[in-house]
Amino acid sequence: MRLKDKNILVVGLGRTGLATARFLHQQGARVLVSDTADENKIGDSVRVLREMGITLELGPHHITSFQNADGIVVSPGVPHTIGPILEAKSRDIPVMGEVELASRFIREPIIAVTGTNGKTTTTELLGQMLKNSGIRAFVGGNIGNPLIEYVESGQKRQIVVAEISSFQLDTIDSFHPHISVLLNITADHLDRYPDFEAYADSKIRVFSNQQPDDIAVLNGSDPLIRAKTESIKSQRLFFPSLEANEQGAILNGKRIILKLNNLKGIQSGFRIQQYLDISKIRLPGRHNYENVCAAGLAALAAGATLEGIQETLARFRGLPHRLEHVATINSVQYYNDSKATNVDGVLRALDCFAKPVLLLMGGRDKGGNFSMLADRIREHARELIVMGEAAEPIRSALGRLLPTKVAVSMEDAVTTAFRDAEPDDVVLLSPGCASFDWYNSYAERGDDFRSAVKKLKKRAVN
Numbered sequence: 001m002r003l004k005d006k007n008i009l010v011v012g013l014g015r016t017g018l019a020t021a022r023f024l025h026q027q028g029a030r031v032l033v034s035d036t037a038d039e040n041k042i043g044d045s046v047r048v049l050r051e052m053g054i055t056l057e058l059g060p061h062h063i064t065s066f067q068n069a070d071g072i073v074v075s076p077g078v079p080h081t082i083g084p085i086l087e088a089k090s091r092d093i094p095v096m097g098e099v100e101l102a103s104r105f106i107r108e109p110i111i112a113v114t115g116t117n118g119k120t121t122t123t124e125l126l127g128q129m130l131k132n133s134g135i136r137a138f139v140g141g142n143i144g145n146p147l148i149e150y151v152e153s154g155q156k157r158q159i160v161v162a163e164i165s166s167f168q169l170d171t172i173d174s175f176h177p178h179i180s181v182l183l184n185i186t187a188d189h190l191d192r193y194p195d196f197e198a199y200a201d202s203k204i205r206v207f208s209n210q211q212p213d214d215i216a217v218l219n220g221s222d223p224l225i226r227a228k229t230e231s232i233k234s235q236r237l238f239f240p241s242l243e244a245n246e247q248g249a250i251l252n253g254k255r256i257i258l259k260l261n262n263l264k265g266i267q268s269g270f271r272i273q274q275y276l277d278i279s280k281i282r283l284p285g286r287h288n289y290e291n292v293c294a295a296g297l298a299a300l301a302a303g304a305t306l307e308g309i310q311e312t313l314a315r316f317r318g319l320p321h322r323l324e325h326v327a328t329i330n331s332v333q334y335y336n337d338s339k340a341t342n343v344d345g346v347l348r349a350l351d352c353f354a355k356p357v358l359l360l361m362g363g364r365d366k367g368g369n370f371s372m373l374a375d376r377i378r379e380h381a382r383e384l385i386v387m388g389e390a391a392e393p394i395r396s397a398l399g400r401l402l403p404t405k406v407a408v409s410m411e412d413a414v415t416t417a418f419r420d421a422e423p424d425d426v427v428l429l430s431p432g433c434a435s436f437d438w439y440n441s442y443a444e445r446g447d448d449f450r451s452a453v454k455k456l457k458k459r460a461v462n
Contacts, residue, residue, distance in 0.1 A: 001104045004028035009065055011085070012075025013037070013056075016146045018045045020073050020098050021054055023152045032069070034061050069093055073101055076142065076167040079192060097171030099164060102147035104174065108157060111298055112141075112164045112175075114206050115183025115219075117345050119143075121283070121319055122183060122291045123163040128316060129299035130159060133308030137161050142168060159302055166202040167192075176209040179298050180234070181217040183291065185224055186344035190367025200224060210234035215301045217294050220248065237301070239293035249293040251286075254279040256293055260300065274306060281313045284323050285352040321446035323349060326453045329460050331423035334414075334453045337430040338446030343368040349430040350380040357381045357426045358417045360407075362388035363433030363445070370397035370432065377401050383420055385413045389437040410438075410445070414452040427453075 006029045010021045013035040024031045034057045039046050042058070049056055057065060066072065066084040071094045074080055080095065089095055103110065113123045120143050127139035138150045141162030150160065162177075166189060185200050193199040207216055212233050219225050220238030229236065240251035242259065250257040256276040276296055278289060296309050318324065321338040328334070337349045341363070350357060350373075359381045370393060377384070377398055386394045387407040395404050407413035417427040435445040 001101075005030065006070040007032070007068060009034060009069040009072045010075070011035075011061075011072060012078040013042055013045055013049075014075055014077060015144075016098050016148070017075040018048065019146045019149045019152065020075070020101065021049060022052065023101075023148050024073070025052055025054055026152065031055070032057065032065055034058075034065055036060060063087060066093070067091060071096070073098060074171050076165055080170050095171065096173060097168050098146055098148050099141065099162070099168045100172045100175050102151050103172075103176070105151045106147070106160055108138075109159050109178040109302070110176070111159065111161045111179040111181070111302060112177035112206050113162070113181045113183070113294075113298075114164045114166070114169065114203055115181070116186045116188045116203075116342065117340075117348065118183045118287060118291045118294075119163045119165075120339075121288065121322060122181065122295045123161055124319060125292065125295035125312060125316060126181075126298055127161050128312040129295060129304050129309045130161070130302060131308075132311045133299070133304035135159060135303060164206060166199060169202050169205040172205060172208070174209060177206065177214070179215045179217065179301050180206045180210060181294050181298050182206065182219060182225060182229070183294055184219050184222060184344070186342065187368060188342040188344070188366060191365070200228065204228045207232040207234060215298075217248075217297045217301070219290070219294070220246070237297045239297060240290045249297050251289055251293055256289075256296060258296070258300065260297075276306070276310060276313065278313060281316065283316065283318050285348055287348045287351075321443055323352060324446070324450075326450050327457045329418070329453070329457050330421075332418075332421040332425050332427060334427045335429065336446045336449050336453075337428060338435070338442045338449060340430040340432060341434050341442055342366060343370060343372050343432050346373055346430045346432040347376055349428060350376040353380055353426050353428070355424050355426050356422075357428050358383045358385065358421055360385045360387070360413050360417065360427070360429040360449075361394050361432050362386045362391050362407075363431045363435050364388065364437045365390040365393055366434050368432060370394050373398060373432070374401060382425075383417075385416055387413050387438075388431075388433065390433045394432070410448045411452045411455075414449065414456060418456050 008024050008029045010033045021031050021033050032055045061084045063084050066088040074097050130137040136157045137159045138157040139161045142165045143163040214234040216234040217237045238246050238248035258274045324336040326334045326336050340346050357380050384404040429449045435442045439445040
């Protein structure tokens with residue numbers, strides 16, 4: 001892909017936009033970066049780009065900058081349907097995302113992991129499985145390390161493992177993973193997509209360029225996924241259960257049965273049926289066992305060993321903000337599940353607990369149907385504490401089912417839960433919403449919860 005002396009517009013200046021602009025500059029392109037935020041919110045990136053001689057346009061987008069570009073690279077946080085981008089497309093100006101750009105410079109096989117929930121855990125598991133099998137892998141993408149940083153670094157790995165969001169899939173063209181993993185599809189980001197069907201179709205794009213020698217790892221328990229992947233060209237591996245003559249992984253109690261007797265490219269010596277022991281894994285919930293199925297299948301297809309996979313399962317401790325145990329205070333357990341930014345995430349979290357739950361929810365609504373939580377709320381929760389912009393919609397949908405209180409801050413929510421909790425209860429932050437009303441990220445929200453809990457614990461000890 002020739003970039004030298006081309007006028008390339010980068011839209012959106014987060015970490016991805018910064019890395020993209022830097023790479024394009026190194027390739028000899030004339031780079032212009034456009035972001036609607038003001039300079040104070042962007043921070044140090046402004047100084048970095050100006051020192052490189054890259055032009056920035058902050059505030060409202062300039063339509064002429066889009067019209068005069070030879071190509072446009074869109075960061076994941078920027079909708080590809082905004083007016084200036086649609087205008088550029090109407091003029092046949094190439095528009096792509098950072099993942100598409102990076103993939104055109106990556107020669108190593110790519111494993112792409114997508115789905116509504118569980119992407120980061122599965123991606124990290126997969127990377128560790130490969131590493132423990134002696135395979136050098138780059139792990140990045142939507143997980144926090146943009147693919148373009150791998151390209152820019154010049155490092156060479158044997159394989160690239162990338163978490164890929166629906167926003168990134170919206171702007172692919174030739175992106176071609178050798179192995180694509182689809183964990184699940186449930187309602188999310190309906191504030192950005194016109195309907196659920198459009199969101200689901202975005203996820204399915206991860207298979208659009210695969211060929212018969214490529215591999216698709218699919219959640220076969222989801223009829224929607226089965227229906228939408230019937231016509232893909234790649235070999236299909238299913239989990240967590242199989243129908244007649246299918247290959248994949250069966251989740252059976254505390255072990256996973258692997259059936260890969262007819263998979264092209266599988267390492268020599270793999271028997272028709274083998275097993276993974278998940279009895280000692282430290283990840284709560286059936287959904288995490290399903291993530292292990294998907295990661296194990298993708299790892300084996302990429303050449304990992306059963307020994308390397310099993311070693312990973314014995315050592316993996318989980319990730320912050322995903323059902324993370326923070327503390328136990330007066331026999332009450334506190335869990336940080338700030339990454340649960342949609343309704344399905346809350347459903348999965350509630351299913352992990354047999355003890356009564358005081359549930360903390362709220363944030364910025366992404367179009368979720370909170371009424372879908374009703375049955376789980378009745379089964380698992382005894383108090384609901386709501387906060388943020390979505391407090392009233394959540395209370396309207398669920399408040400009739402159990403005592404419900406409104407908090408004005410995270411500290412207020414945690415203090416309320418502390419006051420109302422009884423021994424052996426669980427206090428669970430599982431917001432079901434984005435964090436952008438009060439916080440810059442789900443991680444910042446989770447850190448605030450953790451801080452508030454630890455402050456209470458210190459007070460209780462003293």
